[in-house]
Amino acid sequence: MQKSFDLSRRSALKITALAPVMLGGGLMGGLTRAAFAQNATASDYRALVAIFMFGGNDGNNLLIPLDVAGYSDYQSGRGRLALPRGDLHAINPTNTQGRPFALHPQMGALASLFETGQCAAVANVGPLMQPLTRAQWQANAAQIPPNLFSHSDQQSQWQAGTSDSSIKLGWGGRVADRVASLNGVQNVATAVAVNGRSGFQQGATVSPFLVASNGNFGFDSYDSTSRDALSLGFGEMINTARGHLFEAAWNDTIKRGITTQAVFQEALSRASPLVTTFPGSGLGDQLRTVARLIAARASFGVKRQVFFCSIGGFDTHGIDQLPDQGELLGIVSDAMAAFYRATVELGVAAQVTSFTMSDFGRDFPANGSGGSDHGWGSHHVMLGGAVKGKQLFGTFPTLRVNGPDDTSGGRWIPTTATEQYAAALAGSFGLTSTELSLAFPTLNRFPAGPLSVF
Secondary structure (H helix, E strand, O other), X not given: OHHHHHHHHHHHHHHHHOHHHHHOOOOOOOOOHHHHHOOOOOOOOEEEEEEEEOOOOOHHHOEEEOOHHHHHHHHHHHHHHOOOHHXXXXXXXXXXXXXXXXXXXXXXXXXXXXXXXXXXXXXEEEOOOOOOOHHHHHHOOOOOOOOOOOHHHHHHHHHHOOOOOOOOOOHHHHHHHHHHHHHHHHHHHOEEEEOOOOHHHOOOOOOOEEEOOOOOOOOOOOOOOOOOHHHHHHHHXXXXXXXXXXXXXXXXXXXXXXXXXXXXHHHHHHOOOOOOOOOOOHHHHHHHHHHHHHHOHHHHOOOEEEEEEEEOOOOOOOOOHHHHHHHHHHHHHHHHHHXXXXXXHHOOOOOEEEEEEEOOOEOOOOOOOOOOOEOOOEEEEEEOOOOOOOOEEEOOOOOOOOOOXXXXXXXXXXXXXXXXXXXXXXXXXXXXXXXXXXXXXXXXXXOOOOOOOO
């Protein structure tokens, strides 16, 4: 028996070690199953689903010009990284005066949705302190974001939706703060991170609740009603009275986390199973979990939710960039398309928008190793029934090294700021101009304001 207890105790310690991650903040207080059950079915539901491509996706091969002059600049400037014209998926934006573009050969699923009006592209977006020209850059005559071309700094700036280091909270969290009251006391479900915690969802009052990509919550092995050794050992640990203040608070936090997990599991059990098939990839699993949580929105009683998913591997400096990026972009495209089909199945396609973010773009010419190095402005996609689809937002750069949009070496100066990109998405939640200015205090640095993507 002693051996069994020791084993269960070790397992329980492993579960306990997950607690700070799985709880994600102080949102669990007072949450009960009864509180969820009393809430009416949510009307006017909206959700944002962020997909972060960690490592710095090379946007130069995500969105490509197909007109004769544009493709010629692309082909000559990219060198060995240029993709054959015949392999590309042509798209025909309705707002580019007839200029055709294309998506990567592995992004056929999103190209189809672009052409049918559910997907839009955003060109040359990135962190800025203010609108910036090449002449200002060269003369050092304007503020630029700190620590440009750094993975960690640019990830933080994208997730904060600003380059102002005084703003520590994520833009998803700041938006969630503004809408959490619509969710009542059940605001634990306002921000949900799948596959890891992010600064993106950290607000002043809202913190993300973490869910594994397979839909598990971290305490699945514990059952307070069971007599198995693990549950008995873990139950003894958390139910023993503690004299030390920290130990007592820790036990209370674990118990609230277990209660919250039970609420999530119960809500998911009430939702109808999804018919939509998702690809068997990590991102596919994450977005399937998000779709399941959206399907359970009535049980949660929520009207606004912000989700965070991610995929890594985009730090492509070497000769394997073309196959590696192709595989990754195919995963992103197929998973996002499946997720959109799931929102159609759930009847919320016009209320849910998914979108991409990444550390930065990459430089235009191939480097000496055959890949590409850290850049700045990049291209992204938005997907959803409310998006003004089949359009290209922002300003596509001139694809020439030392051209009008280049710092030097083919690193594009963004013509759309992360604030403008993020505030456009936040606007889909129905925030007023005053609320947007509170959520994005640096947006006023960009007179053009949010992109008109909805």
